[in-house]
Amino acid sequence: MSQPSLLGIEDLEPGEILRILDAAEHMVEIGHRTVKKVPTLRGRTIVNLFFEASTRTRASFEIAGKRLSADVVNFSPSSSSLKKSESILDTARTLDAMDPDVVVVRHAVAGVPKRVADVLSAPVINAGDGAHEHPTQALLDCFTVRQQKGRIDGLTVTIVGDILHSRVARSNIYAFQKLGAEVRIAAPPPMIPPHVEQMGVKAFTSLREALDGADVVMALRIQNERLAGAYFPSAREYSATYGIDRAKLGYAKDDVIVMHPGPVNRGVELSHDLADHRPSVILDQVRNGVALRMAVLYLYAGRRRVDESPETRDR
Amino acid sequence: MRRRKRGPLTPDGAPSDASQRDAHSSSAEQIPATDERVLLDDAGIRRSLMRIAHEVIERAERPERLYLVAIPNGGVPLARRLAANLREIADLEVPVGVLDTTLYRDDLLTTGERPALRRTEMPSAVDDHVVILVDDVVKTGRTIRAAMDALMDFGRPLAVQVVGLADRGHRELPIKLDYVGKNVPTHPDEEVSLRVVGSGEDASLLGAGEESELRLVVLSRGAPVGGEVGG
Numbered sequence: 001m002s003q004p005s006l007l008g009i010e011d012l013e014p015g016e017i018l019r020i021l022d023a024a025e026h027m028v029e030i031g032h033r034t035v036k037k038v039p040t041l042r043g044r045t046i047v048n049l050f051f052e053a054s055t056r057t058r059a060s061f062e063i064a065g066k067r068l069s070a071d072v073v074n075f076s077p078s079s080s081s082l083k084k085s086e087s088i089l090d091t092a093r094t095l096d097a098m099d100p101d102v103v104v105v106r107h108a109v110a111g112v113p114k115r116v117a118d119v120l121s122a123p124v125i126n127a128g129d130g131a132h133e134h135p136t137q138a139l140l141d142c143f144t145v146r147q148q149k150g151r152i153d154g155l156t157v158t159i160v161g162d163i164l165h166s167r168v169a170r171s172n173i174y175a176f177q178k179l180g181a182e183v184r185i186a187a188p189p190p191m192i193p194p195h196v197e198q199m200g201v202k203a204f205t206s207l208r209e210a211l212d213g214a215d216v217v218m219a220l221r222i223q224n225e226r227l228a229g230a231y232f233p234s235a236r237e238y239s240a241t242y243g244i245d246r247a248k249l250g251y252a253k254d255d256v257i258v259m260h261p262g263p264v265n266r267g268v269e270l271s272h273d274l275a276d277h278r279p280s281v282i283l284d285q286v287r288n289g290v291a292l293r294m295a296v297l298y299l300y301a302g303r304r305r306v307d308e309s310p311e312t313r314d315r
Numbered sequence: 316m317r318r319r320k321r322g323p324l325t326p327d328g329a330p331s332d333a334s335q336r337d338a339h340s341s342s343a344e345q346i347p348a349t350d351e352r353v354l355l356d357d358a359g360i361r362r363s364l365m366r367i368a369h370e371v372i373e374r375a376e377r378p379e380r381l382y383l384v385a386i387p388n389g390g391v392p393l394a395r396r397l398a399a400n401l402r403e404i405a406d407l408e409v410p411v412g413v414l415d416t417t418l419y420r421d422d423l424l425t426t427g428e429r430p431a432l433r434r435t436e437m438p439s440a441v442d443d444h445v446v447i448l449v450d451d452v453v454k455t456g457r458t459i460r461a462a463m464d465a466l467m468d469f470g471r472p473l474a475v476q477v478v479g480l481a482d483r484g485h486r487e488l489p490i491k492l493d494y495v496g497k498n499v500p501t502h503p504d505e506e507v508s509l510r511v512v513g514s515g516e517d518a519s520l521l522g523a524g525e526e527s528e529l530r531l532v533v534l535s536r537g538a539p540v541g542g543e544v545g546g
């Protein structure tokens with residue numbers, strides 16, 4: 001890994017992405033054992049620093065860390081006491097003094113994990129920052145696609161929904177493109193980021209055109225409460241035009257798979273039956289999330305900055 | 316111990332060492348390594364494994380409880396051949412598992428880059444079986460220690476024994492082999508490894524079939540090999 005921290009897919013080389021996916025492949029087997037634990041990170045400390053509420057991602061990192069025998073500390077400072085960026089960095093410095101081996105950071109503001117990484121000596125894993133990136137989600141999505149399709153190169157991946165506000169979409173656009181897939185996006189016009197074509201994706205407002213010949217359909221969560229009225233008239237109207245159901249899947253390839261980063265608004269982004277049944281692979285995504293995060297922790301934890309001397313590293 | 320001289324110079328006059336190392340790690344095309352010395356050829360390996368199979372049967376109180384566990388990559392083709400030998404001489408069907416020891420290594424977090432993981436596949440429970448660990452080259456004993464720890468996560472074997480095709484000595488832990496193909500006194504800095512003839516890739520050992528030609532070789536480099544953890 002060329003960088004000490006995992007802040008975004010944008011910084012990764014395709015070979016590094018594949019290294020993470022390959023390591024995750026082997027981590028899957030540990031989840032099938034009776035004793036689901038290996039001693040790899042024994043005596044090491046992982047801090048989950050979640051400024052933004054999260055159950056799924058935090059639990060996934062926690063299980064991943066524990067399966068590698070690390071001590072996992074969850075730290076969720078209330079957002080009210082942390083309005084100022086100075087206090088975020090103060091929090092980070094305090095944590096650093098406790099000598100963690102890796103810090104997993106989530107924050108509602110883009111760029112916070114990077115700023116935290118700048119003051120910490122431990123590596124930082126970005127677990128989602130604002131509308132910037134959510135690299136481990138994209139990696140587990142790539143892993144799930146490779147598991148289902150046997151490859152990523154040459155596939156057509158259509159991402160549907162609120163691209164503008166979605167860190168999952170950004171990370172996935174980078175990841176799938178770096179691995180050789182064609183990425184299309186489909187959304188109501190206000191949810192398509194300006195100049196998105198510069199990222200190399202094809203943007204569609206017609207779902208039918210975007211789905212034509214797609215191997216993978218990824219629906220994004222719509223934040224109903226916040227966006228209805230401003231970006232689309234109503235959830236019902238959104239669902240009629242951009243909601244994925246079995247009829248609309250007819251435009252895609254016969255063996256298309258349906259993905260969603262969760263949690264699903266049933267009947268909005270996905271029809272009720274698709275949320276639970278094939279061809280949706282949503283539960284595979286969740287399961288793979290643990291193995292993928294084990295791979296990330298294995299490859300990043302305990303790696304110190306190169307400028308640090310070995311003496312201080314091996315205390 | 317005779318140490319071979321360096322290989323021929325490349326056209327620009329630089330030692331060809333780097334290109335040779337590449338040939339063994341990544342390139343499928345084999346560049347003949349001039350300082351590669353054969354310790355055991357395929358026939359020698361087959362003879363050793365047949366003798367070891369007889370020794371295993373001789374010592375086994377309950378042959379039906381044997382379980383071979385290969386340490387990848389080198390142990391995999393050797394365990395397959397041992398299983399075939401046991402079938403031939405004793406009509407025994409012995410399960411063959413593969414156990415990657417990487418996540419159990421004691422030097423993982425002290426080195427820079429993490430090593431690539433390898434496949435683990437245990438076809439059945441090891442409880443109440445005599446597990447025979449199979450590795451190609453045993454040196455420090457640290458890999459065997461890691462393998463024993465990994466094995467215990469899969470159950471409680473009746474006993475654990477170890478086969479090493481090559482025993483180099485230089486032990487750093489109190490590990491003794493139960494079955495040895497060949498004792499090979501070597502300099503600690505040399506690299507001894509099992510290869511599939513015609514392939515420079517270590518991973519090709521995983522796919523080596525009954526007909527593949529194996530060879531145990533020593534590479535004299537005179538310097539420690541980066542990332543190599545003595546078996």
